Amino acid sequence: MWDELCRTPLRTELEWSLYDAFPRPSARPIIVPGSHGEDVELFLAADVTGAPRDELIAPVRWRTVGEPEFQTPDFEEFAGCVGERERAMFGKLYEANGLVQWNFSLPDYAPCYLDLDEPEEDDLGSGVLYHYDLNPLVPPQAVMGLLLGMVTEVTALHLLGGFEGDEDDEEVDVRDLASDLELDLIAWLAARRLRQKARPGLAAAQWFDSPSIPAPATLRWALVFDAAGSVEGLMLGHRYGVND
Known part of the structure; x- marks a missing residue:
């Protein structure tokens, strides 16, 4: 299935018009540089009318979270707001030196x-470098979105x-390296x-609400896709990419 998605x-x-298929008015093209330096707009089959059915992407079920590599917390304190799959993801963050916790x-x-x-x-002898602190007052449905923002x-x-400097160097603000x-x-x-229900952040929400506004020229799509894949792989326990 993942190979199919890549192709x-x-x-x-x-x-597409040669197949008697045409982009929908709401379609957003993927813009790539052409062979002569011009921008080329490409469309997915899902964004055109009349595309052959065998070229549409079939629904993909979520991938399972990998088995624990060593003992991790059970995160039972989060049982009232997230499911077992999400708590297994917390365990994968823990294996990568991150701890999800309520901060009262x-x-x-x-x-x-x-x-x-x-x-x-911590108590299990693991070195924790990243504390993903969550306010106990946040609604349960907001937990995963907030966590994914911090993991991002x-x-x-x-x-x-951002982590390549010496220990004595001033901490780098991620927003000096990437836009909101x-x-x-x-x-x-x-x-x-x-497959998490998370609202987009303010900057993305404003852009989504204005489909006529093109993406900023400075937006690094390669960074967006690479980092999103890295976050996914980290949460699932596939450190070296989700297609391994």
């Missing part, structure tokens, strides 16, 4: 906090070199891939 047909409007000290206005300042060894920030910092729209799109796409 999904992408065609220009002219190429967070002020009411702060739904979550990514703590990178206090590395520690850690992933972007890794991909963009890029971060929102990464988290939103990762949520979709993981």
Whole structure:
């Protein structure tokens, strides 16, 4: 199935018209550089009318979370707001030196906090570098979206070199390396891939609400897709990519 997704047909409007298929008015093209430096608009089969049925992407069920590599917390304190699959994802974050936890000290206005300042060894003897702190007051349905936003920030910092400085260097703000729209799109796409119901962040939501506005020229789609795949792989326990 994943190989099929990687070979999904992408065609220009002219190429689709040869199959008597035409892009829908709401279709958003994927824009890639052409061989002569011009932009080329490509459309998925799902975005055109009259596409051959065998070229439509079949619904994909979620992939299972990998088996634990070593003992991890059971995260029972989250049982009232997320399911077993989500708690298994928490375990995968733990295997990658991250700990998801309620933080009762967070002020009411702060739904979550990514703590990178206090590395520690926890009760199970694992080194925790990233504390994904969640405010106990947040609605249960918001937990996964908030968590994916924090995991996105850690992933972007890794991909963009934010952790490469010396220990004495000033901490790098991820928003100095990636735009709010890029971060929102990464988290939103990762949520979709993981079959999680998560609202897009403000920057992405505003862009989604204005389909006539083109993507900013500075938007790095390669970063968005690479980071979203990395977040997905991390949450599922596939460290080296979801197609391994």
